[in-house]
Amino acid sequence: MTVSEQAFFVLTALVDEPRHGYGIVREVTDLSDGRVRLRVGTLYGVLDRLVTDGLAEHDREEIANGRLRRYYRLTDTGRQRLADEVDRQAANARVARDRLRSWHRAEGTA
């Protein structure tokens, strides 16, 4: 089963350190050069699914500005799942790149 683009970026945002919701939103915006801007409803749909599937888990809680802030971290399964997805996307990209190169060569010689 493939990972949606939003889930892919959320998993990637959690690779280096545990983050809270807003931290994930900001990191995903940076990672995607502003192309993916997660809305809160979208983020927590993705996060709920990742936690249910055991790909991410609760790390710790902090109180900031009188509000409860929960941090999430990647599980080993999540890290492996992301690695598999990266391999899959890289293989796809390789196939497409080879095809395009062949086409450009054929166009150049025609």
Place this chain on the structure above:
Amino acid sequence: MTPLERRYRQVLRLLPADHRARWADDMVDTFLLTRESTAREPDARVLDNAESDNPQPGDPESTNAGSDNALSDALSDALSDDEFDAEYGWPDWREVASVAGLAVRLRLGGAGAPARSVARGEVVRHVALAGLLVHAVASVVAVVSLVVAQARFPTYRVSDLDTVEVLVGLLWTVCYLTLLAGHRRAAGWLGVAALAPLVAMTVTDVVAGGLSVASAAGLVLSAALPVLALAAFHRDAPPVRARPWLVALPVGIVLVAAVAFATQTPGPVPLDWPGMLCVAVVVAGVGCLATGRVGPWTGALPVLAVAVLAERVLTLVDYARFTTAQDRPALLISLGVAQAAALLLVTAALTIRHRSAVAAGGW
């Protein structure tokens, strides 16, 4: 709790209670932090503009003094903006849409969702497919009828408006086939595009006095039902098993054309379009009850029946209102009342069967 937080928590009430219990506090924190950061973004732009608006070439001190003033102004504005936003701000429509989308995905579940949510989603997806099938069949039959009428009566001229109306109706067929092909978003837009002219023409009829407001509302709501139900085809929804639905289209066209031909006046039994729909739902409902199985159809048919019943009752009222005693189609009205009664009975039986199965956890 600030008024902004209270308003956002009201939006979160769209979500199922169990999801809200798990995630609401997190969502509120993330929403407020995102809000505070975006509230400051325009001030950053103001700051950039303030620095570049009145450059003083050769006078670095005046430039620095200007930007320092702009910086302090922008910071104080930022603070007051935060407070103002917390007091008077509302969640913007994109945040509300994302929560509404999540609520639809959770309540009308797809793969991996709780069983009850998946079952509810299947019911709504069947409502969408069956409703679009009805529209698709009707639109093709309308085109066929137009062509046959022109062939049989070459001197009879159909108005350009009627021709356009019939051809635009084919958008329903395109919408249905697009959904079966798996292009869900495109199907949604096509559904809206098919519905829009129908709404416009219905409103025109009301203004011209040819249709009561109640009838118009009933017609629009029954037409809009499958378009609204398309929301259940979100990204988590399972793919449609297209083959039976593809077969249903030509079968439906042949059946409706045959029934329309056999029952047209002065035929033996007058059967108008709402009457056909009543018969179709009653036959399907009796079939479901006879098999004894409970599934998406036992949930979807009562929903469809409500739309059909509304159309049936409202057209009967119009028959009674807009005809004189001599012209009144007495047989059609009597049959219509019988159809509505049969529909009510079958719907009640299906609803009881479906609800008791769901309550018992059998489906």
